[in-house]
Amino acid sequence: MKKLIQFFAIIGLLPFALFTSCEKIEKADKVFLHGKIYTVNEQQKWAEAVAIKDNKIVFVGNDKEIENYINSATEVVDLGGKMMLPGFVSGHDHLISSNWMKAGVELFDAKSKEDYLQMIKEYADSHPEEPIVFGYGWNKDTYGGWPTAKELDKAVPDRPAMIFDFTIHDMWFNTKGLEAGGVTKDSPDTVPGMSYWRRNPDGSPQGVGVEIIWLEAYIKAGAWNPAKMMKESQEVLYNKSASTGMTTVINQGLITPNLMNFERYKKDMVYSFEMLDSLDKIGELKIRTFQNYVYKNSDFDVDEFVADALKLKEKYNSDRLRLHGIKIHPEGNWNSNTSLMLENFSNIDSKGVSGVGQDKLMEIHLKSNRNGLDVHTHVDGTATTRYTIDAIEASIKEGNTAARNVLQHYFWTHPDDHQRVLDMKIPVNTTPLFGSDWQGQATDAYKFMGKHRTENYYMRYTELPVHEGHNLSISADVPSSPVNLVDPLFSVEGAVTLQDPQNENSKPFPTTKTPMQVEQAIKAVTIYPAWQARMEDKIGSIEVGKYADFVILEENVFEAGLRDIADIKVHATIMDGKYTYQKENDGNLTNTGSKHKVFLPKELGCCEHGHPEHLHNH
Template identity: 25%
Template sequence: MTTKLHALFTLASALLLLSCSGSPETATRVFTGGILYTVNEQQPTAEALAIQGNRIVYVGDLDGIQPFIGPETEQIDLQGNILTPGWIEGHGHFMGLGYNELNLDLSATKSFQEIVARVKEAAERTPAGEWITGRGWHQSKWTESPGKEVAGFPLHQALSEASPDHPVFLYHASGHAGFANARAMELAGLMSLGKEQLPKSEQLEGGEILRDENGNPTGLFNETAMGLISRHIPANSPEKDRQAFELALAACHRHGITGFHDAGIGSKTVDLYRQMKRDGKMKIRMYAMLAGSNQEFLNEWLEKGPEIDSLLTFRSIKLSCDGALGSRGAWLLEAYTDRPGHFGHETLPMEYVYEVSKKALKKGFQVCSHAIGDRANKEVLDRYQAALKEFSDKRVDHRFRIEHAQHLHPDDIPRFAALGVLPAMQAIHLSSDRPWAIDRLGEKRIKEGAYMWQALLQSGVPIINGTDVPVEPIHPLANFYASITRKTLDGSPEEGYEADQKMTREQALRSYTLDAAYGAFEENMKGSLEVGKVADFVVFDRNIMEIPEQELLETKVQMTVIDGEIVYEQ
């Protein structure tokens, strides 16, 4: 039974029970004493909510909830706090979130020198020969020069001196580039190669090894070239995978995240998630996208079809079609302003996107394509359009997505609504990236086509919000703040960047709840506070719909409820 049919069946059953008994069902828990923001246009706010087991059985005023209260009902006083539907991470990397807590977290580093020092500390406590890995650095956020640079990136020598006996690979915050030390490059057989001895071209299609003027590798590996190093990193043990899963789950609960769209997983993670569900540990609604780069893995899924469940669903395919703006891997129609002659990388052949899109339409899968640059977005939209033309009967509700849709040509903005393609965007990227993104694209392209939230919303297409964790922290209130202010997290500029593209608070809340649920075909099951829907919600200690914007960054989650179970209390 599909999720949508299951939700409708449950609602019909609840109404039938009420009509037959003549009195409402006694609630397991009731919540009163605060403001409920329902994300239901027919009833935007409420005073009280009742749940029975894992379902909502009442949303309304205080008088109406009294018949639901019995001797065994737990009554929870919100003490003036607000309650909203559970927030859904619309695009993130769940295991990356967990592993970011196990490996070196470089997201707060402000210089290359600080990164080198962190690696040196790690080397002192790590047995010789073992790999040191981390993620989160971003050269455009450094506050001091790293010294000699090539294309805006440092050279590996300082890192290699700090860790001569340990191979090191440090992923860029975007995940689309990595920095290696000499030992890692030696293991990959790259240190002795000159310009004339580059690896075979097919190994570098869609990526690059950055080299100095003498042909020596600098340590920077962009896009698909990362595989030359990462293939030598030992696989994580099952025990470590479970530990990372549990750390990620706890982080989501702390931040009010009740649903997660995991943007690209392979067979190993599929098996892990299935095991966690069997063990009763899947305490989050996981909507997992199958990594589409492995054709054998993808073909197996296309043959057997989607798996749809209220806690764990596999019905979407993730395709990575270009890189990131920070590492100049995003695929552009015109060259980078700060790197003339460079247009980024097409990391997946567009013919493959077209073929997968056709197969997905035929087999009932959703396609979610990573596209950041304007050319990548245009090319993906073209392939979606061609596939939909061939399968015209699937046009109504395919819900194909573009993940990020960060930089668009103005002509392509209305095409999302026209084709029924959903943009899954991360508002927090503007707060982090906008100060330096103008160097990559120039003022004209930034103003006409970057972070175009309101333009897309006004065209008639919903936006799915998220953080792209661990590219950005999982903190949803920082993302909510970015959505409505278009400012950096330190509050600049005063009016926000391109302020006409701000979301309203209502739009921002909906993008994190009901519209995110819609992006996973689950809007009839969750995303709003309505009778018959699952009991997923979050309680905040401040009224995020009314407080001054700067207070949003100080707001805390008081309680997270998933499937009727309180999974977190401050």
């Protein structure tokens, strides 16, 4: 009799048990199913379906299991076999205010001096209403040497002209542009040999300002309008980046003409955060933004600089908008002989110059790390790379072991220092395009650095992912890359081919390097830069508990040809569970109905046996 009572007691509890077991699963706001979902999670690399509640992922698995998360209020999105990845994360771009450097005529297609001047003249003639003629993209090698103001006068004789080179570090003026900017033979060079005016024998300016010495002239000429240009720039760059699948950026420094004036630069930083915060508060910030404070002028007091960064971090420190750390920009570019090398350049009797010396690099790392700020350093020349590694090592020995200091660019690295990077697992970011034969980089490498260094020191980033625990991110570095190349898949193709994706005749370079694997390159635009942003537990992979940041692609990256990856179209981008980009006339991603019918569950969400009742017609 006792056993019979127990039996009926158990039977009596069954409906309640079945009911509560069904109700334990929280229904999702939105589910995606029938997809090829690459999660970047080593414990579960692939899935068919994902469920989200509010802005978080609540399920990752197969199409059958996702049924448990659907009720009448759930939006069901049929991926139709499309590929989903975590939202792309950029470890190095300048998206907030840099589009002002891309005004006017684009010159990348020019093949000679005559082409440059003709393209500029045609633009100026067709835009008579513009008080200053802007442009960008000239290359002194293609031009046949450094351009001059007198030559630019032939194209624009009637008003100022200011034309950026392809790196956005150097600017070419015509005579009226120099006059408007107040540039004369008495104008001092900021850092002789690195940031300077190219001059005639009598000391008068020839027409080119090297390594951003032109900033004050740009402002004095009336070219800078921050309220208008920063707002427009942010809107253009964030919309463009969202359309490429980007959901997060480490903005490696606010780039404005006030970069070398601390008081004015502080105001620009405050303005940029206020602008982004206002967008965030109304739900229109399309990209998570973690911004670094740029240290470029060695006259800036380090203590004051760090203190100001900490004030901004205290005010802006969310998972969508944050002052992240410090960016040191100590030098220029190797292919203008304005980076600091351990040995002489091959083309001149000089080792180059640094604007932020070895001692200052050490001071900034130690003081920043002590205060919980990571340091990201532009390392272009071999000496700068070594001194930065020294500073990182000293900070670790001091006890700042939680710091995540990152080497940015990693162009030229002595083999001994490369081994130190491997040994200490120092994280790196680079731009694959800059190491390819784009804009004559391959030719310049041999010319400026010689065969031995080109084959043994240059762009060794591809070797890093094969070493366990090493962290490498890749990105475009807009505006040094043209804005239209901000697409993370463009960088992925560059890393797995060592070629320029936009040039079908590009040859792999450097020839001594092994390209990255596709899986490695995908991690370099997702989980690795997420780690560099201290967000690896919240973004960078598709896992339960992380934010609902996704990109949906038209094609599977792993099935595309290596030279076709950059051409894969983005179908949609989702950040924090909301669409930030959708391809026009998509028609292929379907909500409830169409390819995927959802028969909603019965009254209590369970069938008569206590199991979810979702039947699918394909």
